[in-house]
Amino acid sequence: MNVSEIAAKAKEASYVLAALPPEAKDRALNAMACALRVHADEILQANQLDLQATKEAVEAGKMKPALYERLKLTRDKLETVIRGVEEMVELPDPVGQVLSATELDEGLNLYKISCPIGLIGVIFEARPDVVPQIAALTAKSGNAVVLKGGKEAQHTNDALAKVLQNALSTVPGYPPYALNLIHSREESAQMLALDKYFDLIIPRGGNSLLAYVKANTKIPVLGHADGVCHIYVARSADLQMTKQICTDAKTQYPSACNSVETLLLDEAWPEPFKKDLLEHLVKHGVELFGGEDIAKLAPVSGPVADWHTEYGEKKLSVKQVKNILEAVEHINRYGSHHTDCILTANHDEVQVFMDLVDSAGVYHNASTRFADGYRYGFGAEVGISTGKTHARGPVGLVGLTIYKYKLYGNGQIVADYVGPNAKPFTHRKLGSK
Template sequence: MENITKQLEGALAATRDINQVDSDKKQLVLQDLADALLKNVEAILLENEKDVQLVDINDPKRDRLILNEDRIQALAKSVLDVAQLPDPSGQLLSKRILENGLLLEKKAVPLGVVAVIYESRPNVTIDVAALCLRSGNVCLLRGGTDAFHTNSVLIEIIQQVLLKNQLNPNIVQLLPTDRKFVQELLTATKYVDIIIPRGSQSLIDFVRAHAKVPVIETGAGVCHTYVEQSATIDKAIAIVANAKISRPSVCNALDTVLLDEQIADSFLHGIIIPFQKAQVEIFADEKSYVILEQLKYPYLQKADDADFGREFLDLKCSIKVLDGLDNALRHIATYSSRHSECIVSNDAEKLERFMNAVDAAAVYANASTRFTDGGEFGLGAEIGISTQKLHARGPFALEKLVTEKWYVTGNGQIR
């Protein structure tokens, strides 16, 4: 195959088929899919093993790639969860009769063709297919080479379920992993309505740089927690420790602590207990370095400029001591990636100023940034956390897999 044009054409044609399927039928298809996953555990594990064997045993992506019976059951469960979410397509968003008698309705309709480019996790294949099916979208899945066998068998199972339900199998398609086809996908404005890159920063940057199709950027999270001088120190310590330690590899994990000078000493005395236990490496600015050195904190380095605005994705963080809310706001405006930002304070006026002034998808008062997540926000499974401002901001979940369409009904009106 020299190009993916046939697959793109098939996807566009399939939008008309999935568009005619009602909400109940889509729920049934998803229930069938959950069943089919459970019935095909052996076949899936067999193909998965082929992928896993090709990855070095010490490579961290090996764990992300591995499926086992528990994980397949979890996949089936997540498909059933998506089936229970309300279908966002078809909803009437507004309705008015204009003075000239025209009936003007705005309805939510599926986006059309949704393409997702992702790396080794095979659960993305099932999550995206389920979300797109629920909302009436066609999806094009471009998974990583590492997961090729696993993704192939998963797509085969999905397409069998579609066929069994008399639906066009092109509603869910796997694209070939060869790099040369990515360029065709990224510029296929005639066929593809939206591209979502899901994975490393370098993948996202590549897509942003080359895409002509609109992109939803699910970007990096450089997340700050600012401990303001009026903060309850124990609460601040619990929030910072949770935001850093509970799952350091994800985008809503803490990267930088900003400390008001007045409470720096007492905060640092407390935070080193959970941090030392978890072996958190601290990149400290001058003032915090002096304190932490006196406290003999073992995992200590002097921060340089590059340690601010850095997404660590690891048990590492930077700390800066500063003077007051305005300086904290200035630091965040300079270094934030506009994902999730937090203030810990008991001063109502400062809380309000911080929440309004910080430009981010999610702003927090006195809670861990780790809550920025579709499931935690009650939106269900998410395709990613959008750090851009158009269409979707924050968790990009089922409810945003639609666009609007204006229906204008008249009886001969002219202008």
């Protein structure tokens, strides 16, 4: 079956999914979680095949080590994903929510109701845990999906998709072709051309992937290009808190898009504090890049080649700034509008930073690694959106819904509301229907 045929069937499935009751969707989630746990061994075995091939590519210099880390699926990581699917059952159904209700006139009531987007295409690189996460999110939000993973994770993706598709087939009333997987670049290009079927494309990968997708489709695109996250250490920052947060943000999972990539130090922060912080990072395996002023504080590997750099590993750009306004200017100029943080004890500085930094996530005294749908309580996420569309930041269940207007009348016609004797509209706010 070619991509156009898959998309046509998936589109039909999306209409069925939009009307599924919450109980059916939750049953689908439980079935998927159970199947993932039962078939964990074969999924991990498939992942080992992908890891071996990727390891050889890394050793040959054809792939970055960060890609290998993103590809790795451990038993603990899989169990975390499974628990996320199970916890999604407890979340409220995002579909059918009354967002607003207005009486236009007596007996003529307008409701704004949340509904699924429809058919979503997701193109992603390396991370195979994307498959069950997105399968669960689209199931709960009533969307159909076509997934296209990178060739480096093909064995793992195939195993996951097979397990999940078989699980969904056991749920009464759940339509076939709700969850689909394609493989090749040619199929990806065909998907991007099918604007008559797809309602949204979500790329999860680097800047080149996002640029390619945007240049080759008429379908709306939701995603982020880079994760150039910053931490600004203000002059009143507590040293121990700063060491703890910066270390977590850089070393807890360096290849994540919410890992900090640039550290901005206020010139007025005490020099002994700066030396202590930077030496602490170096002891934790972080390689520093900065100018001569930074080299006087700690060992650096050289100057920063480009302030808009996403290392994806234990490397960190470091710069001193005069004040909070210079920090904000740097972040808005060189950042990726993903997640940026200020460390300070000054409330006024917090408000300035929060208001002026133009990012999807703006933090105070917390690691940038919190930028995640699971940690936000969304159950999971389809990705991070740094754009300014209907969804921004981690895109969870609500981000996979749109809305429609439902008008309930009793024979009203527009002609009665125009002309010299026009009836007036009441436009009175109502409770939910």
